Amino acid sequence: MDGHGEGSTPAKKHKKKVPGCDTVKIRKEKKENPTSDVVPKSGSYKRQRIKKEATAEQSEEQNTEDISTNLKPDKCKVRSQTKRKKRELRKPDDENIKEAEEEVEAFDTIPKHLHLWMSSHKYVGAHVSIQGGLWKAAVEAKRIGARAFGLFLGSQRTWNSKTLEEEAAEKFRKTCSELGFESRYILPHSPYLMNLGSPKPDVFEKSRVMLVRELNRCHQLGLTLYNIHPGSHVGAMPVKKCLELIADGINYAHLQVPDVTVVLENMSCQGSTVGGRFEELRGIIDHISDKSRIGVCLDTCHAFAAGHNLSEDTGLQNMLDEFNKVVGLSYLKAVHLNDSKGKVGCRLDRHENIGRGHIGVEGFRQVMNEPRFNEIPMILETPYSSGYEDHSKEIDLLYSLCA
Structure with missing residues (x-):
């Protein structure tokens, strides 16, 4: 039993449930283009996770130079980035x-x-x-x-x-x-x-x-x-x-x-x-x-x-x-x-x-x-x-x- 219910054909049902969600393909595409919005057509958990990973990688590329460009920045990250920026721009x-x-x-x-x-x-x-x-x-x-x-x-x-x-x-x-x-x-x-x-x-x-x-x-x-x-x-x-x-x-x-x-x-x-x-x-x-x-x-x-x-x-x-x-x-x-x-x-x-x-x-x-x-x-x-x-x-x- 794999949790899909009695009398079901697990292999076929599994394939039907995640059409277009080829994780190997998605990972490959993300590696080639980390900022792309490659999101599976179904599966809300995976869709959120992939979106979150893409946002995080994009944030790293920006190197925290312009915090305001992040759509919804994490408050703790903003405070940390601000403090670091202040240290870098320390007054004479x-x-x-x-x-x-x-x-x-x-x-x-x-x-x-x-x-x-x-x-x-x-x-x-x-x-x-x-x-x-x-x-x-x-x-x-x-x-x-x-x-x-x-x-x-x-x-x-x-x-x-x-x-x-x-x-x-x-x-x-x-x-x-x-x-x-x-x-x-x-x-x-x-x-x-x-x-x-x-x-x-x-x-x-x-x-x-x-x-x-x-x-x-x-x-x-x-x-x-x-x-x-x-x-x-x-x-x-x-x-x-x-x-x-x-x-x-x-x-x-x-x-x-x-x-x-x-x-x-x-x-x-x-x-x-x-x-x-x-x-x-x-x-x-x-x-x-x-x-x-x-x-x-x-x-x-x-x-x-x-x-x-x-x-x-x-x-x-x-x-x-x-x-x-x-x-x-x-x-x-x-x-x-x-x-x-x-x-x-x-x-x-x-x-x-x-x-x-x-x-x-x-x-x-x-x-x-x-x-x-x-x-x-x-x-x-x-x-x-x-x-x-x-x-x-x-x-x-x-x-x-x-x-």
Whole structure:
């Protein structure tokens, strides 16, 4: 039985059902003339299939140059073709810069305390997103009224990252130049996974490789500073040995990449992290071969949590005097501006918006009027919260504290 019913003669009935539908002949004719409308006289399924194949082949010959010529183009194909066409007709970098400036001008970026902003020797900014491309970080910094900015150079939560293409690097350099950001006021931040002080050989080696890759990115982007958290001994080795490992990783990276200065961030003394005490920062610096390429970034929240009471009138003065005595002010390259959710000496790394934490507005008044913080990047890393959807208000607040 072949499904044609009892008593039928299958061969004859089969021939009668598909008269003129010689598939071998059709395929041969289609091969010779793929755009021909060779359609069987019956059999709707085959007729639709052949018509569809002919349309697809015709579409391929047109090479998507004129989408409008397709009678009923597939929407997904049209979108894909449009995107490809846009990539092929990508604007020159100069036009991209112009577009970035126009995007910035669409926002109200003028601080309320413009006269203080213009006359100040303080370069306040914020850590900004790189979503949409590294160059977008400069655009966002300009939009919020920043004079400096921090950023990640890739994903901060993975050991591996894509190679930075030269086209993207050039676009970043040109955008920063056009928008007025000098490299000395841009402070990239290391990924959170990096631990140059790890007692685990595999983590230590991956951290060294990551640091070299990140410094290479800085060099490619024309940046001269790179901020890292020193590391953690995770309770498995003496602090002194941990400091030596960190210095070894930095020395190794310095030999691989020229020009970029590694900036050690002071920590909050939380857990087994090192760098919360100035003596630990000095211990790392002592083992660095090229001391012209090492520096320190002072984080206000971390310092407060480690026991430096910046909320007091003399708190900042006392901290900087100690820093100068132990480390040396010549190594001070940057500041991270963060209020603290925790109380002084709590050892908790919990950032809070300026004026909403235990350091308070008066503590930051001391910071903004401290001449030893002149001419270095001062980067906000505060959370987005109610009333602080971006960092523009905090930047304006800080400049309003300038005497």
